[in-house]
Amino acid sequence: MKFFIDTGNLAQIKEANELGILDGVTTNPSLMAKEGIKGEAAIAQHYKAICELVDGDISAEVLSTEFESMVEEGKKLAAIHPNIVVKVPMIKDGIKAIKWFSDNGIRTNCTLVFSAGQAILAAKAGATYVSPFIGRIDDSGWDGIELIKQMRQIYDIQGFKTEILAASIRNALHIIKCAEAGADVCTCPLDSILGLLKHPLTDIGLAKFLEDAKKM
């Protein structure tokens, strides 16, 4: 399973990248706004800075909701760097745009996916990645991990090549469950990635080893 970090924060991206386990970055308009990035030039510059930090796929989301403008916007985003993947929302025009991008050699990440039906459409349109939002499904009283399992089963039976990119990850357990369910990628906040490190017995064990090392 590939590890992406889900943030627009350059310091967090750098910290995760220095672990040596980072395969890419996802952003969205909320995450970009949180970093105070405003205006077309600043947005493009920020994506460029992320691409220069991490050698992997970087999702950059279109802000339009209508086919022609999505295509124009996506072409501009893709021109920023070869590693840019154009993130497109799961709406009717989004599906048309994903098909256009796929036919024209531009890679895509279909976002805001909450059902198996949406996942089938994204794959049929030729999306490179599809992003089911695990945490938000859990928040609504359903089971996000069940959707990953269902998508894995459908994609394998049908031979779809679209990669399942589990998003809206809230904790380390989500990451473990996504790996178990067969997600191709998990995009996580830095805290969830670092949460994988934690176990009290590791801390207790290390403290004892360091204490005993003094007697060596």
Ligand code: G3P
């Ligand atoms: O990038 C999309 C997704 O990961 C958003 O997560 O925590 O806002 O539901 P969240």
